[in-house]
Amino acid sequence: MGFGLITIGLALLMGVEVGFGLVGYPLMFAGFRRLTRIDDDFLICGVLALLNIPYSAVCLLELLGVVGTDSVIAGCLTVANYVFSAVMYGIFFQKIRRIAIDGGSAPLERESTGCLLMFGLYYVFSLAAVFIPVIRSTLLVGVLTVFRYLLIAFGILLLLNCGAKITTAEVIEREMKK
Numbered sequence: 619m620g621f622g623l624i625t626i627g628l629a630l631l632m633g634v635e636v637g638f639g640l641v642g643y644p645l646m647f648a649g650f651r652r653l654t655r656i657d658d659d660f661l662i663c664g665v666l667a668l669l670n671i672p673y674s675a676v677c678l679l680e681l682l683g684v685v686g687t688d689s690v691i692a693g694c695l696t697v698a699n700y701v702f703s704a705v706m707y708g709i710f711f712q713k714i715r716r717i718a719i720d721g722g723s724a725p726l727e728r729e730s731t732g733c734l735l736m737f738g739l740y741y742v743f744s745l746a747a748v749f750i751p752v753i754r755s756t757l758l759v760g761v762l763t764v765f766r767y768l769l770i771a772f773g774i775l776l777l778l779n780c781g782a783k784i785t786t787a788e789v790i791e792r793e794m795k796k
Contacts, residue, residue, distance in 0.1 A: 620660075624692030625777040632770055636681055639674025643667045643780070650710075657713055666706035697748060704741035707773075714780060718731035729776050736769055738776065 623645050630642030649680040673695040681754030683690060711734035718726035744762055747753045 620649035621777050621780050623649030623652065625649075625774055628770055628773050628777065632767060634674050635677045637674055637678030639670060640678065643671050643674065651691055653713075656717065657660055663706045663713075665709045666702045666709075669702045670699050670706075697745075699749065700745055704737070707737045707741075711737065711776075714776070716771055717780075726776075726779055729779060733769070733772055733776050736772065740765055740769055 627645035627647075630645065631636040632638070633730070634642065644667075646667040647664040649661045652668060653660035654664075657683065674775075676685055676692050676695050677688075680687050680692060685725040711730050715727055715730040718724075720732055727796060740762065744766075747759055747762060
């Protein structure tokens with residue numbers, strides 16, 4: 619259905635600062651594209667994933683020393699990445715929540731709601747760290763980095779549960795035929 623591709627792509631985003639997003643975001647796009655069979659709004663998530671590729675490319679160029687870490691391009695792409703990612707995860711977790719409600723899966727609904735809230739908090743504090751210099755120079759940035767890795771891990775666990783609880787034998791058989 620696409621959950622596997624999104625899971626692999628999300629796992630690669632743990633290394634987005636070293637360029638893994640150049641592979642992770644296209645994988646997520648492919649997974650979201652497959653999920654459009656369920657709901658067309660997943661295509662929005664896919665497009666937003668593709669829009670994050672330049673951020674990952676600039677991160678890799680920063681790591682290689684080609685682009686300075688204080689460049690205007692890097693700053694703009696960082697803010698764009700936060701916004702695009704926040705909207706992408708927001709739509710994705712909302713859709714998973716809706717699918718769980720429609721399917722009567724209360725545990726999956728709780729998990730998706732929890733992920734939605736945690737990712738929302740992360741992005742609010744991350745954007746605050748970008749715009750408020752006092753926050754940027756404190757321990758909060760390190761805490762946010764650790765929190766981001768935990769959130770990605772929770773997202774991966776949610777996706778694994780989605781694959782197990784949403785995907786039925788009929789859906790798998792239909793996917794294999796295509």
